[in-house]
Amino acid sequence: MSQKTLKNLFDNYINSKTLFKDKNALTIKYTPDTVPHRNDQINQIGSILAPALKGDRPSNIFIYGMTGTGKTLVTQYVVGQLKESAASNNVNISLLYVNCKMKRVADTEYRLIAYLAGLLGKKVPPTGLPTDQVYKIFFEALEENKGVVMLILDEIDALVEKVGDEFLYTLTRINQDTDNSKVTIIGISNNLSFTENIDARVKSSLSDEELIFPPYNALQLKDILSERASISFSEDVVMDGVIQKCAALAAQEHGDARRALNLLRVAGELAERQNMEKVTENHVDCAESKIDMDHIIEAVKTQPKQSKLLLKAILSLTDKASDYIYTGDVFDLYVTFCDKVGLKPLTQRRVSDLIAELDMLSIINTKVISRGRHGRTRTIRLALSGKVYSRVTEFLDSEFNI
DNA sequence: AGTCCACAGGAAGGGCAGGCGA
DNA sequence: TCGCCTGCCCTTCCTGTGGACT
Numbered sequence: 459m460s461q462k463t464l465k466n467l468f469d470n471y472i473n474s475k476t477l478f479k480d481k482n483a484l485t486i487k488y489t490p491d492t493v494p495h496r497n498d499q500i501n502q503i504g505s506i507l508a509p510a511l512k513g514d515r516p517s518n519i520f521i522y523g524m525t526g527t528g529k530t531l532v533t534q535y536v537v538g539q540l541k542e543s544a545a546s547n548n549v550n551i552s553l554l555y556v557n558c559k560m561k562r563v564a565d566t567e568y569r570l571i572a573y574l575a576g577l578l579g580k581k582v583p584p585t586g587l588p589t590d591q592v593y594k595i596f597f598e599a600l601e602e603n604k605g606v607v608m609l610i611l612d613e614i615d616a617l618v619e620k621v622g623d624e625f626l627y628t629l630t631r632i633n634q635d636t637d638n639s640k641v642t643i644i645g646i647s648n649n650l651s652f653t654e655n656i657d658a659r660v661k662s663s664l665s666d667e668e669l670i671f672p673p674y675n676a677l678q679l680k681d682i683l684s685e686r687a688s689i690s691f692s693e694d695v696v697m698d699g700v701i702q703k704c705a706a707l708a709a710q711e712h713g714d715a716r717r718a719l720n721l722l723r724v725a726g727e728l729a730e731r732q733n734m735e736k737v738t739e740n741h742v743d744c745a746e747s748k749i750d751m752d753h754i755i756e757a758v759k760t761q762p763k764q765s766k767l768l769l770k771a772i773l774s775l776t777d778k779a780s781d782y783i784y785t786g787d788v789f790d791l792y793v794t795f796c797d798k799v800g801l802k803p804l805t806q807r808r809v810s811d812l813i814a815e816l817d818m819l820s821i822i823n824t825k826v827i828s829r830g831r832h833g834r835t836r837t838i839r840l841a842l843s844g845k846v847y848s849r850v851t852e853f854l855d856s857e858f859n860i
Numbered sequence: 861a862g863t864c865c866a867c868a869g870g871a872a873g874g875g876c877a878g879g880c881g882a
Numbered sequence: 883t884c885g886c887c888t889g890c891c892c893t894t895c896c897t898g899t900g901g902a903c904t
Contacts, residue, residue, distance in 0.1 A: 566888090566889065566890095568888065568889075569889085583878090583879060583880070584878080584879080584888095587879080587880065587887070587888075588880095588886085588887055588888080589887090589888080591880095591887090762891095784866090784867090785866085785867065785868085786866070786867075804891095804892070804893090805892075805893055805894080806867085807868095807869085807892085807893070807894080807895095808891080808892060808893075810867080810868065810869075811869085811892095814868095814869090826867090826868065826899095826900095827900085828865095828866095828867095828899075828900035828901050828902085829865085829866080829867095829900090829901080829902080830864095830865080830900075830901040830902025830903070831863095831864070831865055831866095831901080831902045831903050831904095832865060832866070832867095832901095832902080833864085833865035833866025833867050833899095833900095833901095834865080834866060834867050834868065834898090834899060834900065834901090835865095835866060835867050835868080836867080836868075861904100862903105862904085863902105863903085863904075864901105864902095864903085864904100865899105865900105865901100865902095865903100866899105867898105867899095868897105868898080868899085869896100869897090869898085870895105870896080870897080870898095871894100871895085871896080871897100872893105872894085872895085872896100873892105873893090873894085873895105874891105874892085874893080874894095875890105875891090875892085875893105876889105876890085876891090876892105877888100877889095877890090878887100878888080878889095879886100879887080879888080880885100880886080880887075880888100881884105881885095881886095882883100882884085882885095
């Protein structure tokens with residue numbers, strides 16, 4: 459592209475009519491004024507938390523539901539309203555919200571407690587202190603804090619899976635071990651069978667109250683989308699059927715509202731980029747494959763070098779063999795690749811874990827099988843197809859000159 | 861019925877970088 | 883500076899195992 463045409467492109471962009479009024483309303487950060495189809499849950503959580511307004515400690519709550527069923531949104535909505543009422547009645551309520559999946563922020567016990575202490579205004583170094591020291595700092599901060607503290611632990615299942623449930627036990631004991639503080643823990647989990655694997659003591663105190671958020675159906679998704687679309691798009695931009703299609707696609711995927719909103723937003727962006735005046739169903743189709751593709755490509759790009767090389771070995775083998783390939787073959791080829799690139803190969807044990815990680819990311823599909831005399835192993839198959847496959851191959855080829 | 865393969869995957873611990881207080 | 887602490891990545895060592903083969 460010459461520099462002149464690039465200037466034209468920018469000029470065109472500035473002069474083109476934008477399809478969006480307020481794109482924010484289609485992102486997950488946006489908190490709407492009302493939450494449709496969640497009245498029951500809002501009222502339940504509201505009545506459980508209401509004692510906080512009189513300075514009492516509400517029961518702990520545990521909330522389950524698949525991604526995009528409104529758990530976080532509803533919780534933040536209720537807690538936000540509660541805080542407003544508290545403020546106008548001169549009651550002190552503190553909110554501590556953490557997403558336990560946040561990388562490098564709250565993905566270990568130490569970091570979680572350090573982050574929480576930070577929210578209460580106590581600085582804790584990112585590393586270096588013994589864990590009990592960090593707890594001590596956090597507890598002191600709680601004691602100094604007059605009033606009820608609402609501790610919202612979002613995606614708590616991810617953290618427990620990673621570091622165990624010990625920290626939950628410590629947290630649930632806060633109210634017994636400290637004098638002034640009144641702490642209510644609100645746990646939010648995507649995993650419905652989460653509490654099956656945690657300590658019984660933790661379980662009983664953590665889930666005083668349990669709530670399950672059912673998936674949205676296509677009609678409910680359509681309502682949600684219509685409301686957000688009217689805020690975010692200019693008038694008469696979204697064609698008939700677009701919202702219905704987004705809702706239907708997301709409903710197939712366990713009723714995930716986040717997915718539905720993403721689809722609509724990306725469809726709008728695609729239409730805008732093509733200088734179209736309307737968003738059509740066709741754009742939704744494109745949005746669907748774009749979202750999936752971006753997700754995978756991003757995952758591949760952010761892998762460490764060893765994983766990328768391993769993936770390259772898997773790609774090369776699947777090119778040749780039409781059927782499954784096995785851990786042993788992959789490891790051998792990976793080692794020769796390492797040799798060529800001048801990288802020290804990892805052990806088979808470690809590679810086995812890396813393969814499991816690639817499986818978790820849905821880049822490959824694996825299954826543990828027994829081949830009788832030929833031992834137990836994992837069958838590995840690429841989970842990429844078409845455009846995604848060629849983009850990944852392209853990227854890995856440019857990364858390694860083999 | 862017993863053997864044995866080729867790994868899976870758990871447990872423990874080493875080495876490193878980053879950070880603390882003394 | 884030193885000793886001690888952390889998380890993270892990795893290795894070493896180990897036990898477990900489904901089913902083809904003997």
